[in-house]
Amino acid sequence: MTGDSQPLAAGVNSQSTRLLLRVVILSLIAAAAVASRLFSVIRFESIIHEFDPWFNFRATKYLVANGFYKFWDWFDDRTWHPLGRVTGGTLYPGLMVTSGVIYHALRALTIPVDIRNICVLLAPAFSGLTAYASYLLTNEMTTSPSAGLLAAAFMGIAPGYISRSVAGSYDNEAIAIFLLVFTFYLWIKALKLGSMLWGALCALFYGYMVASWGGYAFITCLLPLHAFVLICMGRYSTRLYVSYTTWYALGTLASMQIPFVGFLPVKTSEHMPALGIFGFLQLIGFIQYVRSAISGRQFQTFLATVLIGTFGIGLLGLVALTSLGYIAPWSGRFYSLWDTGYAKIHIPIIASVSEHQPPAWPAFFFDLNMLIWLFPAGIYLCYQDLRDEHVFVIVYGLFGSYFAGVMVRLMLTLTPIVCVAGAIAVSHLLDTYLSTKKPTNPEGAPAASEATSKKAAKSTGLRGSEKPKVGIFSLVPKTGVVASLTIYLLMFVTHCTWVTSNAYSSPSVVLASRMPDGSQHIIDDYREAYQWLRQNTKEDAKIMSWWDYGYQIGGMADRPTLVDNNTWNNTHIATVGKAMSSREEVSYPIMRQHEVDYVLVVFGGLLGYSGDDINKFLWMVRIAEGIWPDEVKERDFFTARGEYRVDSEATDTMKNSLMYKMSYYNYASMFPPGQAADRVRGVRLPDQGPVLNTLEEAFTSENWIIRIYKVKDLDNVGRDHAAAAAFERGQKKKKAAKKRGARVLRVD
Amino acid sequence: AANWDEVLQNICQYYMKETPQRTKLVDVFLVFLAAVGALQFVYCILAGNYPFNAFLSGFCATVGQFVLTVSLRIQTSEANKSDFPAVSPERAFADFIVCSLILHFFCINFIN
Numbered sequence: 001m002t003g004d005s006q007p008l009a010a011g012v013n014s015q016s017t018r019l020l021l022r023v024v025i026l027s028l029i030a031a032a033a034v035a036s037r038l039f040s041v042i043r044f045e046s047i048i049h050e051f052d053p054w055f056n057f058r059a060t061k062y063l064v065a066n067g068f069y070k071f072w073d074w075f076d077d078r079t080w081h082p083l084g085r086v087t088g089g090t091l092y093p094g095l096m097v098t099s100g101v102i103y104h105a106l107r108a109l110t111i112p113v114d115i116r117n118i119c120v121l122l123a124p125a126f127s128g129l130t131a132y133a134s135y136l137l138t139n140e141m142t143t144s145p146s147a148g149l150l151a152a153a154f155m156g157i158a159p160g161y162i163s164r165s166v167a168g169s170y171d172n173e174a175i176a177i178f179l180l181v182f183t184f185y186l187w188i189k190a191l192k193l194g195s196m197l198w199g200a201l202c203a204l205f206y207g208y209m210v211a212s213w214g215g216y217a218f219i220t221c222l223l224p225l226h227a228f229v230l231i232c233m234g235r236y237s238t239r240l241y242v243s244y245t246t247w248y249a250l251g252t253l254a255s256m257q258i259p260f261v262g263f264l265p266v267k268t269s270e271h272m273p274a275l276g277i278f279g280f281l282q283l284i285g286f287i288q289y290v291r292s293a294i295s296g297r298q299f300q301t302f303l304a305t306v307l308i309g310t311f312g313i314g315l316l317g318l319v320a321l322t323s324l325g326y327i328a329p330w331s332g333r334f335y336s337l338w339d340t341g342y343a344k345i346h347i348p349i350i351a352s353v354s355e356h357q358p359p360a361w362p363a364f365f366f367d368l369n370m371l372i373w374l375f376p377a378g379i380y381l382c383y384q385d386l387r388d389e390h391v392f393v394i395v396y397g398l399f400g401s402y403f404a405g406v407m408v409r410l411m412l413t414l415t416p417i418v419c420v421a422g423a424i425a426v427s428h429l430l431d432t433y434l435s436t437k438k439p440t441n442p443e444g445a446p447a448a449s450e451a452t453s454k455k456a457a458k459s460t461g462l463r464g465s466e467k468p469k470v471g472i473f474s475l476v477p478k479t480g481v482v483a484s485l486t487i488y489l490l491m492f493v494t495h496c497t498w499v500t501s502n503a504y505s506s507p508s509v510v511l512a513s514r515m516p517d518g519s520q521h522i523i524d525d526y527r528e529a530y531q532w533l534r535q536n537t538k539e540d541a542k543i544m545s546w547w548d549y550g551y552q553i554g555g556m557a558d559r560p561t562l563v564d565n566n567t568w569n570n571t572h573i574a575t576v577g578k579a580m581s582s583r584e585e586v587s588y589p590i591m592r593q594h595e596v597d598y599v600l601v602v603f604g605g606l607l608g609y610s611g612d613d614i615n616k617f618l619w620m621v622r623i624a625e626g627i628w629p630d631e632v633k634e635r636d637f638f639t640a641r642g643e644y645r646v647d648s649e650a651t652d653t654m655k656n657s658l659m660y661k662m663s664y665y666n667y668a669s670m671f672p673p674g675q676a677a678d679r680v681r682g683v684r685l686p687d688q689g690p691v692l693n694t695l696e697e698a699f700t701s702e703n704w705i706i707r708i709y710k711v712k713d714l715d716n717v718g719r720d721h722a723a724a725a726a727f728e729r730g731q732k733k734k735k736a737a738k739k740r741g742a743r744v745l746r747v748d
Numbered sequence: 749a750a751n752w753d754e755v756l757q758n759i760c761q762y763y764m765k766e767t768p769q770r771t772k773l774v775d776v777f778l779v780f781l782a783a784v785g786a787l788q789f790v791y792c793i794l795a796g797n798y799p800f801n802a803f804l805s806g807f808c809a810t811v812g813q814f815v816l817t818v819s820l821r822i823q824t825s826e827a828n829k830s831d832f833p834a835v836s837p838e839r840a841f842a843d844f845i846v847c848s849l850i851l852h853f854f855c856i857n858f859i860n
Contacts, residue, residue: 196843249812253854293762
């Protein structure tokens with residue numbers, strides 16, 4: 001670890017060796033950061049993981065193929081089928097543009113690399129930069145020579161960050177965390193120097209961050225908060241004024257250049273703290289100026305009048321504008337961070353995402369290992385010499401931990417500050433216990449270890465007159481502490497490697513399992529099915545599936561979808577949910593209206609793959625119920641005793657729902673009679689499977705994970721599908737019914 | 749109320765006496781910027797904000813230029829020298845120019 005190389009540097013101890021060591025250590029850290037993210041590429045192959053990255057990948061391919069201007073106003077008619085998506089105005093273009101630039105730069109250097117490989121390896125490459133940025137940030141916090149290197153090492157391999165940045169995870173966070181840390185570094189630098197240039201750089205990187213990730217709101221709230229805390233502590237300085245106002249004026253304009261953000265910085269409540277502090281700083285700057293101009297007595301009158309007047313007017317104005325609707329209140333996603341029960345009740349689509357749940361305690365230890373208990377120690381050390389930048393660490397630490405406690409996903413924004421604080425704590429310990437300096441007494445006589453101090457005591461005669469040296473000068477406790485720290489650091493590395501290798505390096509597209517002899521068995525049903533769709537259906541066949549798979553279908557199968565992971569239209573998703581959870585007779589008209597050609601469901605019953613659509617089914621019901629409470633009722637899907645069952649005890653609504661029928665269609669024929677079992681729900685299924693009238697099975701993948709159904713055309717002779725299918729099965733009545741049915745008048 | 753007059757008078761006197769010529773020049777520019785900003789704002793209230801981006805970029809240009817100029821004024825005035833050991837007046841002016849260029853680039857881009 002880096003901590004161990006420090007005494008070596010002290011031993012050689014020249015400026016250039018130290019610099020050389022620093023460069024070598026940082027390159028090694030960057031190499032470790034990149035290497036530890038490559039597990040999935042080496043084990044499986046170089047593909048894009050998860051769901052969201054598939055859209056980013058598709059957008060990047062579009063950018064590379066069509067150029068920047070076409071990408072900027074790209075109307076995508078292959079998603080959200082009847083509606084389409086104005087992609088240029090509804091995405092954060094930073095990620096795609098970054099990889100596009102890298103692609104063209106590499107081509108210009110005559111290294112033509114496939115755009116897919118650039119996308120796959122972008123996150124590891126940027127993680128090296130993140131390690132460097134946290135090195136810079138930590139160096140601003142402390143004078144210790146090792147803290148920055150330690151922070152870089154922590155940041156490079158901490159699983160909390162690796163989880164979102166393994167190779168193949170081509171998501172916005174891949175570059176956003178680097179930008180987050182670097183923006184904070186520039187902010188601290190600007191604040192320390194009071195320089196406009198650093199403030200402008202901070203604003204530019206803030207603009208880049210806004211272009212990359214929706215989490216930029218974190219910066220817009222944290223910087224004003226830091227400034228506000230500084231003001232409240234009586235630490236207003238002209239440096240604060242210069243750096244903050246430069247950042248705000250340029251950064252706000254920079255953020256408004258992104259079409260997706262547009263006027264939000266002046267219209268929504270998330271951005272109001274920044275504006276408020278901006279105004280407040282003007283006021284304080286003015287007051288400070290006046291204070292130097294007039295005497296104390298007069299100043300008090302002035303202060304009272306101006307401060308109360310302006311503050312009151314400002315606050316009233318903000319409240320009035322918000323309540324009159326000129327300033328939008330908090331968006332649901334942001335609001336649910338404060339009122340943690342809000343999403344569950346009002347917006348099921350936010351609550352249905354698993355990463356929006358609060359984490360349990362083990363998650364913190366799992367993702368941050370020993371850093372999580374060094375984190376409070378680091379914060380405490382920041383309190384000890386409380387400079388402006390330490391206030392930042394404290395504020396960031398508090399807010400970061402609150403947000404990470406509310407939402408699993410925000411562990412990502414907590415990780416940088418935990419690494420910084422942990423590095424401060426560790427380096428403080430190492431600096432204390434690794435120093436080989438002996439204390440010198442006031443006369444300058446060497447009195448270091450017990451032996452020499454005894455001699456010194458003898459020479460001066462009076463033992464009591466000597467001041468006792470406070471500190472640990474014996475070698476034994478020093479080596480003890482350093483050795484245990486080294487062991488912890490080594491264990492940290494082992495833990496990080498283990499977690500990365502076992503928990504965070506699986507591409508969800510490919511499912512891996514082990515054979516009894518230890519060899520790997522790959523279950524590749526997703527790509528099998530998507531490839532089937534790509535090769536065996538019309539170019540513009542519309543696929544209906546639950547929104548989770550929208551991006552993957554668009555990316556791998558290249559077919560238009562009805563809904564996808566960008567959940568911008570809740571009603572449209574509810575329409576799909578209604579089609580999935582209703583009877584066939586209800587669903588069929590919906591599917592006809594939306595020109596659906598194929599329906600795709602994910603079914604894990606055969607393999608025990610628990611993330612399938614039956615387990616997600618209740619969310620479909622809930623989201624549909626939010627729009628059509630009369631037609632879809634969640635209660636109907638539970639048995640009288642309130643159980644959610646799929647076997648023979650299932651309710652009629654459940655058995656007749658399209659999702660149930662599609663999942664279990666023909667499933668019983670896989671097993672000998674009476675043995676049909678669902679391995680996810682762990683239940684035995686009835687021998688008589690459901691009957692499908694309006695759909696026909698088009699494709700079922702090898703392990704039955706993906707099932708694709710074709711929507712039948714209207715019946716040629718105008719019967720409804722149930723009647724036609726019954727006729728086909730030969731279920732017509734043997735004796736023609738003599739009785740006349742109730743007829744209705746034919747209206748021409 | 750009498751107290752108030754006194755306060756204002758004192759401030760005026762202090763300003764006239766203590767401010768160097770160059771800083772006064774900067775202050776004239778600040779007054780001009782404030783006037784332009786206020787004018788734009790009044791026009792926006794009277795005539796509506798239909799091309800909102802145009803209003804915003806114009807208004808942000810004045811506000812941004814105002815705070816940048818105030819920053820320049822702070823960094824170049826003698827009283828604050830101890831606050832900015834790293835920033836010489838020339839450096840402050842260079843920073844000011846760079847920041848203003850960035851600001852104007854963004855404003856022109858945003859006004860369409």
